[in-house]
Amino acid sequence: MLIAVIAGLIGLSLGVFGVLAFRASERQRQLVDIDFEEPILPTGSAEVLAVVGRAFVVVDAIDGVVRASPAAYAYGLVRGHTVVHRELLDMTAGVRRDGVILEKELELPRGPLGQGTIIVQVRAAMLGEEYIVLLADDRTEITRTEQIRNDFVANVSHELKTPVGAISLLAEALESSADDEEAVRRFTKRMHKESARLAALVQDIIELSRLQGAGLAQQGQPVEMNAVISEAVDRSQLPAESKNIEIVIGGKVDAKVYGDPDLLVTALRNLIDNAIRYSPENTTVGIGARAKDGLISVSVTDQGEGLKAEDQERVFERFYRVDAARSRQTGGTGLGLSIVKHVASNHGGEVTVWSQPGKGSTFTLRLPEMEGQEQQKPALRPGHTGADQRTDAQGVHEQGASA
Numbered sequence: 001m002l003i004a005v006i007a008g009l010i011g012l013s014l015g016v017f018g019v020l021a022f023r024a025s026e027r028q029r030q031l032v033d034i035d036f037e038e039p040i041l042p043t044g045s046a047e048v049l050a051v052v053g054r055a056f057v058v059v060d061a062i063d064g065v066v067r068a069s070p071a072a073y074a075y076g077l078v079r080g081h082t083v084v085h086r087e088l089l090d091m092t093a094g095v096r097r098d099g100v101i102l103e104k105e106l107e108l109p110r111g112p113l114g115q116g117t118i119i120v121q122v123r124a125a126m127l128g129e130e131y132i133v134l135l136a137d138d139r140t141e142i143t144r145t146e147q148i149r150n151d152f153v154a155n156v157s158h159e160l161k162t163p164v165g166a167i168s169l170l171a172e173a174l175e176s177s178a179d180d181e182e183a184v185r186r187f188t189k190r191m192h193k194e195s196a197r198l199a200a201l202v203q204d205i206i207e208l209s210r211l212q213g214a215g216l217a218q219q220g221q222p223v224e225m226n227a228v229i230s231e232a233v234d235r236s237q238l239p240a241e242s243k244n245i246e247i248v249i250g251g252k253v254d255a256k257v258y259g260d261p262d263l264l265v266t267a268l269r270n271l272i273d274n275a276i277r278y279s280p281e282n283t284t285v286g287i288g289a290r291a292k293d294g295l296i297s298v299s300v301t302d303q304g305e306g307l308k309a310e311d312q313e314r315v316f317e318r319f320y321r322v323d324a325a326r327s328r329q330t331g332g333t334g335l336g337l338s339i340v341k342h343v344a345s346n347h348g349g350e351v352t353v354w355s356q357p358g359k360g361s362t363f364t365l366r367l368p369e370m371e372g373q374e375q376q377k378p379a380l381r382p383g384h385t386g387a388d389q390r391t392d393a394q395g396v397h398e399q400g401a402s403a
């Protein structure tokens with residue numbers, strides 16, 4: 001009997017303990033649910049943030065990330081539930097302390113690896129009474145474009161000073177040597193050379209300006225590349241003849257491209273003139289054309305001195321010259337290859353260079369073929385057929401066009 005009573009008491013104790021444990025577990029679970037409850041943003045703010053068109057980050061009172069847009073993660077502003085950059089946390093601290101809206105332009109590391117950076121315009125403001133929102137606008141491309149434009153203006157100003165200053169000095173010398181016929185002829189010849197260089201520089205600047213505003217989607221047309229090659233060669237005959245350089249054309253392409261025929265002629269003429277300018281006298285400049293895998297390739301090859309590897313990486317930059325003194329002596333403006341690069345890019349193509357010191361260089365312009373070509377007509381007017389050029393360019397690409 002005693003044993004039964006003891007067993008009953010033990011069972012009752014276990015039952016009471018189980019009930020108490022269950023209730024304690026329920027209370028703990030409710031507390032946990034309350035602690036991790038989804039933060040509630042002010043009414044309508046989530047909808048506004050969704051359509052604001054900027055990357056955004058919402059942080060709480062201890063700078064924990066409550067909500068962030070995919071762009072904020074893509075920009076590297078947020079990682080997990082943490083704001084990455086100290087500069088952003090300084091802004092949230094300032095807003096929390098002073099209650100005012102802060103706006104700054106920041107250059108921030110793009111990620112944990114590498115040297116890439118992103119330039120963002122950031123605005124920080126209170127969102128309700130508890131949260132702070134960071135709005136970020138990517139200004140990287142705009143800022144770098146402005147820097148390029150500023151550098152270009154500075155470079156143009158510097159380049160213009162040289163011929164303008166030379167013409168001014170020559171005019172003074174000419175005036176003081178009016179009685180010396182030989183000096184007059186010498187100074188006059190030099191003035192012609194400097195004025196021609198100035199005119200070429202101004203023309204290249206105009207071409208670059210035109211390229212920036214070119215709308216091929218509206219202004220383009222089917223372009224016969226054989227006609228472009230013939231026209232470009234025809235325009236380069238005089239400088240070639242002055243150095244007794246023969247221009248040899250090898251290959252023809254039946255395919256057409258869609259674009260601006262004048263710009264394409266300008267680009268190819270720049271490559272040919274560049275090859276002529278840096279080739280020795282009594283040599284050959286070769287032009288090869290072919291169509292393959294939906295691309296039209298036009299290569300211009302010379303027998304010049306060639307380019308070093310470090311020069312090949314920069315040769316398409318504006319005003320970059322491998323040999324500045326020689327370039328000025330030969331009349332180069334430093335813009336020709338940059339124009340070629342822009343024309344190629346505007347037509348969905350590219351320009352590349354192969355070169356070795358002592359073996360010359362080959363510049364290749366690649367453009368996508370136009371679809372539905374059998375229904376199109378040539379864009380360039382007939383007349384410049386280049387019939388006087390030899391069509392056998394065997395061995396041309398074994399030479400090499402110096403910048």
